[in-house]
Amino acid sequence: MPDDLDLPGKDSDTRGPRGIQSVEVGGQLLVALAHHGRPLALKDLAREAGMTPAKAHPYLVSYIKLGLVEQENGGGRYGLGPLALQLGLISLQQYDPVRLATPRIEELALSLGHTVAIAVWGNRGPTIVRVAEAPSPVHISMRHGTVMSLRGTASGRLFAAYLPPAQVLEALRLNETADAEPARFTPTFEAILAQTRATGLAQSRDGVVAGVSALAAPVFDDGGRMVLSLTAIGPSGHFELDEHHTPARELRRVARELSRQLGWREPETMTPAA
Known part of the structure; x- marks a missing residue:
């Protein structure tokens, strides 16, 4: 059992x-x-x-x-x-997903030694709503209300991998400036999202901020919808991104435990909502 x-x-x-x-x-x-x-x-x-x-x-x-x-x-x-x-x-x-996850990110921050945050999908995309600082915090802009880049951050890539494409494209249109890439799924971006779905984890190294890396794991509800991300952030020189190492294993473990508490049952393969 x-x-x-x-x-x-x-x-x-x-x-x-x-x-x-x-x-x-x-x-x-x-x-x-x-x-x-x-x-x-x-x-x-x-x-x-x-x-x-x-x-x-x-x-x-x-x-x-x-x-x-x-x-x-x-x-x-x-x-x-x-x-x-x-x-x-x-x-x-x-069960309120954020309330349920808040004490868990405090535990993760202590055990991993990295800052851990909760992001939910807001009006303009992935938005930070809770932050648990590491024992030795890294000075990274992770304030409540920060909207995360869909292309350049682990949280953003995670939501882009699991949310309906039309919803993601609308957020890209709202947040990308005129001189940036158009609001579309490029082959490179598609490959990143496919890898994210394959491993159940999103990662970024030196993406938006040089010297900063992150890993993010999804939390699902009873309908299989992604409701939040658990994201660990730390200095690239001391942050292990490999899916088989401790940060990835612990993030994925806690995310699955929270998902099960919300009524989620793990399918054989996870794909974005239609």
Whole structure:
């Protein structure tokens, strides 16, 4: 069973609050259904929850009565019931993506030693709304309200990779001056966006500001829409951009955890919205 779906208190010692063991055991059936996202036969569901079918069945009968589980007609597979769906919708409504991500960027700034920011899509494009300074901050213009370049910054490239092309082109038209590149997707820009989608990360080195590098990871909502970026920024000489190194791994890990909290389920491939 994946660690991020373990029940709270599963590994707690005797000093933690006392719970009801049968609730925790039966709860593994709900965890298994939530993890798979589709109805399962009794034997498969029991196996995923680490119990025998005979042990699982009484729990499922009780969950059906509560509306947490429902069974397909004719004694078929078990899936999440109407009460579980209602609870899920209410939980999603309580989550504000920026509020949810704010404490996480503080943790990332401390662990990575780099400034970490949250950017959302604003009226003119990717806009910084939260900044967590590194223990030894680099003097970079990352104030709240700063609109990031779509072509030259990691945050901008990330949004350009995952938002509908028409939306990106409109932002390019609003922000690029008359003597800059026209508002279009050049082959070079397309290649950058394709690489971003392939790795799930955007990067920039010495882009808008010489000597400054950045990595950005996307956070998605329950509809698969990108709602914000987590962006780490630091001096190019001390900033590792490789996707297999710590900054990339940690950004991607936290972004995925936040996405899952917002109801996102990871698809096989991620493409921009139509």
